[in-house]
Amino acid sequence: MAGSGRRPEHRGPPELFYDAAEARKYTQNSRMIEIQTQMSQRAVELLGLAEDQPCFLLDVGCGSGLSGDYISEEGHYWVGMDISSAMLDVAVEREVEGDLLLADVGHGIPFRPGTFDGCISISAVQWLCNADKKTHSPPKRLYRFFSTLYSALARGSRAVLQLYPENSEQLELITAQAMKAGFTGGMVVDYPNSAKAKKFFLCLFVGASGVLPKGLGAECTDGEESRQAKFTNERTRFKNAKGKSAKKSRDWILEKKERRRRQGKEVRADTKYTGRKRRPHF
Amino acid sequence: MKLLTHNLLTSHVRGLRPGGGYPLGIQATEVKLSPVDFNAQFVARMVPKVQWAALLQAAQSLGHGSDLPPEPAPGYESDEDFLRRLHHVLLEVEVVEGILRCPDSGHEFPITKGIPNMLLAEEET
Numbered sequence: 282m283a284g285s286g287r288r289p290e291h292r293g294p295p296e297l298f299y300d301a302a303e304a305r306k307y308t309q310n311s312r313m314i315e316i317q318t319q320m321s322q323r324a325v326e327l328l329g330l331a332e333d334q335p336c337f338l339l340d341v342g343c344g345s346g347l348s349g350d351y352i353s354e355e356g357h358y359w360v361g362m363d364i365s366s367a368m369l370d371v372a373v374e375r376e377v378e379g380d381l382l383l384a385d386v387g388h389g390i391p392f393r394p395g396t397f398d399g400c401i402s403i404s405a406v407q408w409l410c411n412a413d414k415k416t417h418s419p420p421k422r423l424y425r426f427f428s429t430l431y432s433a434l435a436r437g438s439r440a441v442l443q444l445y446p447e448n449s450e451q452l453e454l455i456t457a458q459a460m461k462a463g464f465t466g467g468m469v470v471d472y473p474n475s476a477k478a479k480k481f482f483l484c485l486f487v488g489a490s491g492v493l494p495k496g497l498g499a500e501c502t503d504g505e506e507s508r509q510a511k512f513t514n515e516r517t518r519f520k521n522a523k524g525k526s527a528k529k530s531r532d533w534i535l536e537k538k539e540r541r542r543r544q545g546k547e548v549r550a551d552t553k554y555t556g557r558k559r560r561p562h563f
Numbered sequence: 564m565k566l567l568t569h570n571l572l573t574s575h576v577r578g579l580r581p582g583g584g585y586p587l588g589i590q591a592t593e594v595k596l597s598p599v600d601f602n603a604q605f606v607a608r609m610v611p612k613v614q615w616a617a618l619l620q621a622a623q624s625l626g627h628g629s630d631l632p633p634e635p636a637p638g639y640e641s642d643e644d645f646l647r648r649l650h651h652v653l654l655e656v657e658v659v660e661g662i663l664r665c666p667d668s669g670h671e672f673p674i675t676k677g678i679p680n681m682l683l684a685e686e687e688t
Contacts, residue, residue: 334604358605385682
């Protein structure tokens with residue numbers, strides 16, 4: 282992805298950002314390909330499709346067809362929609378198996394009711410949150426997208442949308458419009474404690490209310506849990522009127538040791554001698 | 564664009580009466596045939612989703628309508644011959660260049676390199 286550390290949505294609309302040069306990167310950057318493939322795998326897994334049954338899926342923001350290729354590998358058929366003709370040209374070059382549409386999903390999903398057995402989207406939906414034209418209203422576009430997607434999906438099917446929300450307000454806006462459109466479900470977060478590995482999958486159900494799948498990497502060992510509980514108790518002791526522990530006090534020492542433990546450094550165990558007053562000759 | 568996609572595609576121009584955007588009329592200037600592996604289970608599952616009259620009309624306009632019956636016969640799931648012919652029409656006939664026309668609004672969606680351009684002007688959304 283270009284400009285690491287900056288969000289591509291801030292540079293301009295997707296059809297201009299994903300030009301021929303950027304599109305070429307997507308086919309040549311092996312790390313990008315690996316990440317996109319992994320996310321596609323996870324998204325298809327979260328779809329919960331019946332085993333050994335070829336399905337008809339929609340890929341929103343299909344781009345150069347990286348995710349579509351994975352869908353084909355799994356034996357399913359698909360239609361992809363993308364707003365960048367440069368990216369779709371690459372998909373055609375790569376001879377992807379799905380049919381492609383040049384479209385703006387903020388205008389709606391132009392398919393008959395109940396067409397698809399499922400929908401995935403990899404790294405695309407956050408682009409709907411930006412108003413690139415004066416006439417754009419992100420909440421309206423999001424609602425148009427979700428309500429038409431809801432209709433185009435068969436009863437009992439799911440939409441799994443992997444996205445990069447900029448902040449919690451954006452996440453709330455997206456989820457709110459999805460619920461307004463009739464979807465149930467929620468956010469599945471993989472590896473919530475890792476800045477790099479953390480991934481958001483908006484898991485939406487049509488009709489039947491399903492059980493939300495669990496995010497990966499969210500389990501704690503018993504040891505960790507008890508340490509976490511202990512830390513929470515200790516925390517209330519640490520705060521004085523200013524909200525900080527007095528420097529060099531026993532509380533401060535314990536807090537600092539906890540901080541270092543969380544950073545993974547080697548720290549001596551807390552004992553009754555920790556922060557004990559020493560003899561005055563020091 | 565395959566005929567399966569065409570059969571499921573509607574126009575999403577704003578303000579149309581329900582069903583007014585379907586079926587999209589096809590005017591093809593270039594059609595190609597590409598082999599696709601036959602999967603009987605998939606084709607059988609698609610039969611209920613397909614609007615048969617629109618499929619016949621589209622296939623005939625491209626010169627591939629003669630292989631299909633006027634209606635899918637009961638028991639089609641096990642009729643391999645029927646499924647293979649349907650597979651050919653749905654998945655192997657592709658419109659490479661042409662135009663799709665919305666029946667009610669008249670909006671034209673051009674097809675280039677097999678990709679329909681479904682972008683709308685802001686007034687139409």
